[in-house]
Amino acid sequence: MKFSVKALRSASEVVHLTVEAGDLQEARRAAVSQGLSVLSVKASNPLTLWLGKSRTKFALDLFIQQLVSLLDAGLSLVEAIELLAEKEQGRGAVVALGALKTELHRGRSFSDALEMQPALFPPLFVASVRVAERSGDIREAVTRFLDYHNQLGAIKRKVVAASVYPVMLMSVGVLVTAFMLLYVVPKFSRIYDEIGTDLPFLTRLVIGWGQMLEAHAAVTLGSIAAVVSAIAFALSRPAVRAWIGRQLWKTPGVGERLRVYELARFYRTMGMLLKSGIPLPTALDMAGGLLSPVLRGGLVQAAREIREGQPVSRAFHTQGLTTQVSHRLLAVGERTGRMAHMVDRIALFYEDELARWIDWFTRLFEPILMVMIGALVGLIVVLLYLPIFELAEQVK
Secondary structure (H helix, E strand, C coil), X not given: CEEEEEEECXXXXXXXXXXXXCCHHHHHHHHHHCCCEEEEEEECCCHHHHHCCCCCCCCHHHHHHHHHHHHHCCCCHHHHHHHHHHHCCCHHXXXXXXXXXXXXXXXXXXXXXXXXXXXXXXXXXXXXXXXHHHHCCHHHHHHHHHHHHHHHHHHHHHHHHHHHHHHHHHHHHHHHHHHHHHHHHHHHHHHHHHHCCCCCHHHHHHHHHHHHHHHCHHHHHXXXXXXXXXXXXXXXXXXXXXXXXXXXXXXCCHHHHHHHHHHHHHHHHHHHHHHCCCCHHHHHHHHHHHCCHHXXXXXXXXXXXXXXXXXXXXXXXXXXXXXXXXXXXXHHHHHHCCHHHHHHHHXXXXXXXXXXHHHHHHHHHHHHHHHHHHHHHHHHHHHHHHHHHHHHHHHC
């Protein structure tokens, strides 16, 4: 896709150029890599923004793995970035690494160069690198962030893997039920109209549904489509999603699991930041962005109490950011001075607890869901065939 870029080449020279890129951000980065100060970026054809996006994305974990390998091989940081920029083939990666190389050649620090591309390099990664630059051990910092990134990804993969089969099962159940109600039931309604026999009450309800569909098929299907569209639109609104999230937090059992999931991410992030040498108050502010509003207010208050001299374990426990086990581990970390190690242990404890719950829930929920779907479809079938069974009894 082509984008028109308006930029400053110097303090007084305005230039206009056309850039081939996958999206607006990639076009902006391409212009910045040429030493320009971008004023505006717009698509040459506005339809290109709707027709497609960049097919290539920047893989942060792959970039870190390759960077660590090159640093281990004895290359300097600048040489490693240059080599990665030369061998990359994806447009997004080429532009991103080209911008990094340009900024490093201009004398910027690695952390400052990373910070100029916030869409690709998260603030936690930038902060870890910035602290490591003081000690000169960038390899350890990026390796530590890679481990952290993989551990968080493992949690997400467990949740997603546990959700795939139930979602597929529910989708199939909805499709089968819709087929029965929208196609099979109307066919049976015509048959029973011709027979003219007395029908059981529940069968009459099902047949009435079929007759209504046949008489008002377009209106009914249009109404269903409108309802589905309205639900999809509502779910796309941040306010609606926030309200659903609040209700889930209030649900017994579910709210506690959400709390464990968020605390696992929070403690894992805080452990990585503390190991990187970032002070505790700063680590709390940075890791707090991972928490939902339900827990974030408690963290703000806990951070205030810690700055006033309260022990971390007491402040976290007062604000509901610990369980009995994690509260004791934090107290041990304070006494021994190994807070980063204990925070990692707490994160591992929460992750194991979450994994056990996911395994238990999927083993219990999937059979229940199958029974419910089978019972619903079976009920419709029985109600449709019940009059036929009664007619067969009368023939005998």
